Amino acid sequence: MKKIIIILLVIFDCTTRIYAQTLSETEVVAMMNEAFKLNKAKKKAEALDAFLIVGKNTEPQRTEAERQTYVCSQTMACRCYESLKRYEEAYLLAKKLMSGRLSDTEKKDVYHLYAMNGYLYGVKFMHKDVGQFAKGRAILEELVPYADGKLKDYILPKIPLSWFFEGAEYELAQNFRDALRCYEFARKGYQELGKTKDELYMLQHMAYAKKSLYDFDGSVNAYKQALSLARMNGAVDVQKKVLWKLRELEHSIGNVKQAQAYAVSIDSLSEVTSDLQAKYDYYNQKGNEARQNGQYGIAEQWYLRGKEIAEKGVTKTISADKHQSYLNLQNLYAATGRYDEALLYARKAIVEYQTYIPKDDAAYNMPYIVLADIYRLKGDKENCYSSLAMLFNGLEDIKNPKAFYAFYATRGRCRFAFKDYQAALADYKKADELLAVKYPQTDADRIMLLALIGGVERQLGNYAEAERCYRDYAEYVKRLYGENDMNYVKAQIYLANVEGFAGHIDNGCKNYVLAEQMLKALMKKRIPYMSITEREGFWDPLSSLFTMMTPYALEAKQYQTAFIKVCYDALVMSKAFLLDSERSMFDVIKRTGTEKDMQDYTKLSCMKNRIKVWEKDYQTYADSILSLSKQVSRLENQLASRCLGYSDGTDFMDADYASVKQALKQNEVLIDFTDFVSKSQGRKYAAYIINKDQDCPLLKPLFVEKQIDSLGVIRPDMYYNEDYVQDVLSLLWEPLKGNVSEGATIYYVPSQLLFQVSLESLPLADGSLLGSHYNFIRLSSARELVKMKAKRKVNTVHTAVLYGGLQYDLEASAMAAEAKKYELPDWLVLRGDIARGDSVFRDLQGSRDEIAKIESILKRCKWQVTPYTGKNGTEESFLAMHGKSPRVLHLATHGFYYTSDKAERVNYLKGYTDAMSLSGLVLSGGNAAWQGKKLPEGVLGGIITANDIARMDLSDTDMVVLSACKSGQGKATSEGLYGLQRAFKKAGVNTIIMSLWSVDDKVTSEFMVAFYERLTDKANVWNKRKAFEEAKEIIRKKYSDPYYWAAFVMLD
DSSP states (O other), X not given: OHHHHHHHHHHHHHHTTTSOOSSOHHXXXXXXXXXXXXXXXXOHHXXXXXXXXXXXXXXXXXXXXXXXXXXXXXXXXXXXXXXXXXXXXXXXXXXXHHTSOOOHHHHHHHHHHHHHHHHHXXXXXXXXXXXXXXXXXXXXXXXXXXXXXXXXXXXXXXHHHHHHHHHHHHHHXXXXXXXXXXXXXXXXXXXXXXXXXXXXXXXXXXXXXXXXXXXXXXXXXXXXXXXXXXXXXXXXXXXXXXXXXXXXXXXXXXXXXXXXXXXXXXXXXXXXXXXXXXXXXXXXXXXXXXXXXXXXXXXXXXXXXXXXXXXXXXXXXXXXXXXXXXXXHHHHHHHTTOHHHHHHHHHHHHHHHXXXXXXXXXXXXXXXXXXXXXXXXXXXXXXXXXXXHHHTTTGGGOOOHHHHHHHHHHHHHHHHHTTOHHHHHHHHHHHHHHHHTTSOTTSHXXXXXHHHHHHHHHHTTOHHHHHXXXXXXXXXXXXXXXXXXXXXXXXXXXXXXXXXXXXXXXXXXXXXXXXXXXXXXXXXXXXXXXXXXXXXXHHXXXXXXXXXXXXXXXXXXXXXXXXXXXXXXXXXXXXXXHHHHHHHXXXXXHHXXXXXXXXXXXXXXXXXXXXXXXXXGHHHHHHHXXXXXXXXXXXXXXXXXXXXXXXOOOGGGGOOHHHHHHHOOTTEEXXXXXXEEETTTEEEEXXXXXXXXXXXXXXXXXXXHHHHHTTTOOSGGGGGSTTXXXXXXXXXXXXXXXXXXXXXXXXXXXXXXXXXXXXXXXXOTTSOXXXXXXXXXXXXXXXXXXXXXXXXXXXXXXXXXXXXXXXXOOOHHXXXXXXXXXXXXXXXXXXXXXXXXXXXXXXXXXXXXXXXXXXXXXXXTTOEEEEEEETOOOHHHHHTTTTSOOSXXXXXXXXXXOOHHHHTTSTTTTTOOSTXXXXXXXXXXXXXXXXXXXXXXXXXXXXXXXXXXXXXXXXXXXXXXXXXXXXTOEEEETTEEEEHHHHHHHHTOSEEEEESSOOOXXXXXXXXXXXXXXHTSTTTSSOHHXXXXXXXXXXXXXXXXXXXXXXXXXXX
8 A cells, every 4th residue: 555655646746747736746745645644643633634635636636646646545534534433524525436436446445435434324313312214224225235245234234223213213102104114114124134033023013013003903914924933933932922912912802712822832832941031021921811810819929920030130121120020010919909019019110110210301200100090099199199299290301292191191090089070170181182282083092081081071960071072982992993892892881871861861771782782792702712711801890881781770760661671681691690601611511522521621620729729828839829820721721622612602691581581481570689889879779570471671679788787687587587577578578579469489589688588588567478478489590590491401310418417526547448438530639738727617416317317208209318427428428429419419517608807717718718718518527627637648628618519510410408507608799699509500400408597406407307308298299499488387387586497598
């Protein structure tokens, strides 16, 4: 290079004698030499000035020598610019040189300088603070033909990257359409470059943008493309992320079967990964899934697992992952009413969030949204408003309208909760005003604000304005999600309610009818593909939508119209929905499934029961809970898929007013009780009355629960006491009796408080019982009437199993010897091993004599009777009836039912919260487990809960007689009564005789013996109902106090 420079200077010295320049020829030569010396001394700025002067004097390029000197000086000037990081000037100067004549050697140098400095200049425009992505991209695209191999490898990926950055800015601003356009260009660029990892990333962003634009099919397709590409390239972590997204998306649009298939794939991939970031993501997603299905204890364990990894600091995004873990736990605890724990994690989340957000950032106080919401749920107005004040601190720096919206919407929500309606309305309107600057009314957040504003207007009594808001809301939701979406169903219900307030009853009824029809159709479409657990999670938030129709009808003074028919259809759907849903699956398996299907079905119930036992001690059994819950999910989905091949299992949903009416005969009436909570009056009761002749059901308002409370009834037996019964009759029966004739058969379905009442046992003023004037038949739901009249299958083989006179205290050796008599499959005896001590059960002396007498009565009628007494009535003997149960099962033993609060004082039950685990029966040797004594290996404890019974197949049993205290008690919900009666119904039993409270042992035995004597009397011909009432009357004559006889009820 030095030699070339000397030659150029000699040539230049000759030519300057001919052409006059600004500098003399000596000065130009001296300047060029000085420039090289300065450059060598790394004095780049001074060297640059000298090279530029030389260039100015040789720019005319009138000779070849002058051209070469000019190119050389300006090439060197470019290098100096580059060293000084003045890339734009270097880029422009090189570009200028390229417009002139260059030798091949010169081209190589100039092209490189042009491409390198152009690249360094162009990427500056891609920085988020500059955001001139198109300009930067244009520069980079211009450079590509001139860049050499290595530099080209730098430039080419930056072009699609600029599209991605631009798309991300659009996404941040909620402009998903332009974001999608940019992501598509980015994906194409990465695809052409063979950058698979980046292409996968773009496909996921494209899918998200399409989902945000409610193009669900397009979103699914984009995710599927990503999944296929990830599988081809062995990208396991990407596969898992995409599978989660596909599962969530398919589930949200109702493709349950496909969602389940993705869930199985996720589990399979997660079991083989050792990557802690992947495990962290997996645990959080499993937590979300469990929470969605209402499995809050399992969700908590998954979230805690994720938190443990995040707090170790081993994930790629440590602070963000810790923040997400705290948010997960905070949201879970808030949803389950554990507000102090929710606040603890909310504060942790704030600390974590603010560690990576600068204090002067407008979003610094954003986490106080969550804190305010928790205080709102807790009812702590002072701290809620204090959190809101922190949230609004620095509001003037916020630029994003969506952030503004979140702040004002949160404050509006809190003010609404504390009944500051005018202020809430102002906040919601302000939020909409801020969004309207940038977003059209079709924006999802603005649509939601219509509903929020409508709700406030309704509270303020501005019904016309509320109606307008809800009508607009329904229309926009329909456009956004379509007609066959849950959001549209809810929108129709909101609209119907406010139309009622506005006095537009006909429109309100019409919209309620439309919503009921859509909801039922939606459920029939989705339910067949769902596992039992998923059905529970799906149904829980929907059940209230069905029960809202009755209070609306009463407010609208609709008592016997076509609308009432639809209201009753909704009630029939809601009662015992989950019970009949699972029972329907069982019936499908029993009728058309394989032996393996039945084993899997029962195994599932056992596995779930074991999880419930383990949940009493989460810290000890956390690993086991999570491992088994994964197995349950997988087996449930497999079984649901196989069952769908036999039948969709939705026949039970066809029960409605028409089928109920058809099932009734002349002089038969169904009274279906219902209840709802009024904000002003508390729980209220009503009843639907159905007979054969009427066109529509009759809806009768009854009483407010406070009226019963005011009577001072503190025990269920007091309802029948002469001091209270007339008031009870006036509230409960007087409004109904005008609609039934003397001697009619009355089927009735209790609700809430009325589960404690036996209508037939209420004494009248003349001393007779209400049941002596009518033939009362108690049902768990109106579906039972439809099934009953459809000639349900009854076991005609005369077999009976009797339990009574049991020994609750047994030596371990005696229990082991009894256990060995039965060979039970492992899947039927899955048990937990947690047992704690408490008080013991005493032997029921009268029950041994009771069993002996009943055995004698039945054997006289040629029945095959198997008695279990003393040490023989073990839990093993009970479970052995699975799949081969007798026609009659009689259980004379201790029963128990505890509320979750009272269970805390019973060590054996402490930790359980569900009613099915808090109710049950005690069998031989039960005191050992109840007291927490260690049991011999392979021996069951003798405490059988409603959960245990519910997992059995007792479908050959026509009648179960529970000669046990509290056997008719349980937890009352809109779904029905959770306890022993639900368990036996779920197991397939037709009729249950039980007691509503604890009854004297001797009197119970007398009643039971009298019942079997009347049942086998030739005059009754096995008429269970008639024999039951006759037995009750026999006991009543001997013991006049209702305490002794009114407790017994028969449930069909």
